[in-house]
Amino acid sequence: MAIPRIVIVGGGAGGLALATRLGHTLGKKKRAEIVLLDRNATHVWKPLLHELATGVLNSSMDEVDYRGHSSAHYYRYQRGSLNGLDREQKVIHLAPIEDEDGVEVLPARQLTYDYLVLSLGSISNDFGTKGVAEHCHFIDSPQQAKAFQRDMINTFLRYTDPNLRQNTQLTIGIVGGGAPGVELSA
Ligand SMILES: Cc1cc2nc3c(=O)[nH]c(=O)nc-3n(C[C@H](O)[C@H](O)[C@H](O)COP(=O)(O)OP(=O)(O)OC[C@H]3O[C@@H](n4cnc5c(N)ncnc54)[C@H](O)[C@@H]3O)c2cc1C
Structure with a gap:
């Protein structure tokens, strides 16, 4: 009899820990097939993003490679970006994968599941404020x-021009005084 397939979409703080735990409890004993899907090849813990943004963190030292991690923890990793879901058929739809030059590496595809966990995280809300999406960094x-x-580095480089440096002061505005905003300011 086929074992159930548990698909976890999103290998962030929640999804990666779940895949690891299920890998050890169910995957290892072959009681279920655990598949973790993420649009990135590596995981960087989100609370470290402000350190990556300011250059304090070297991401290649602190990221987890899903492929290596999955083989050590009894789950399967698939790279892909979820762009559709058919709950009747229990199928998820994945967008084509392109390389850095925009050339297609893998066409759009589907993946069936018995149990589906969506752990896609969240993104900042600009609350429809005009100009924010076009002009701000997230x-x-x-x-x-x-x-x-x-x-930021390119702006600093431009400001090494003495004429520019003399007349202008560089200002960085950070909107949002939650943990990431405060840590980024610091
Ligand atoms: C700068 C910063 C600092 C923070 N500091 C703290 C802190 O100090 N303490 C704390 O407790 N929390 C902190 N948080 C919040 C914490 O990071 C989040 O609560 C946590 O990461 C949420 O976990 P998650 O698994 O739900 O989502 P995430 O960790 O965001 O993971 C989502 C995953 O889903 C993937 N994904 C998204 N969409 C798709 C798609 N369509 N297809 C495939 N994959 C997809 C992403 O690539 C990502 O890997 C911070 C957040 C930020 C941004």
Whole structure:
């Protein structure tokens, strides 16, 4: 008899811990197939994103490679981005995977499940404030944190121009005084 497949979408703080726990309790004994799906190849613990954004953290030292982690903890990892769900058929739809140049590596595909856990996390809300989405940085993902860091370093480099430095003071505005905003300010 086929064993049930438990699919966990999102390998963040919640999903990665769940996949690891289920891998050890069910996967190892072959009582269930545990599949963890994430759109990234590696996990960076989200509370560290402000450190990645400011360049204090070297992500390659602190990230968990899903492929290596899965083989050590009795679950399967699949790279993919969820873009649809058919609850009747118990199927999730995954977007095509493209490389850095936008060339398709893997076409759109489907994955069946017996049990599905969605642990996709959350993203910052701009509350529809005009201009925010176009002009602000967000640090909800490692890619966004690195984009902020690149932008900040390039701005500092521009300010090494003595003419620019003399007349202007560089100002960084941080909106949101929760834990990430306060830590980023510090
Ligand atoms: C800068 C910062 C600092 C924080 N500091 C703290 C702290 O000090 N203490 C604390 O307790 N909490 C902190 N938090 C909050 C904490 O990080 C979150 O509560 C926690 O990460 C939520 O876990 P999660 O598993 O729900 O989602 P996440 O950890 O966000 O993981 C979601 C995962 O889903 C994946 N994903 C998303 N969409 C898709 C999709 N469509 N297809 C495939 N995969 C997808 C993402 O790649 C990601 O791996 C902080 C958050 C931030 C941003």
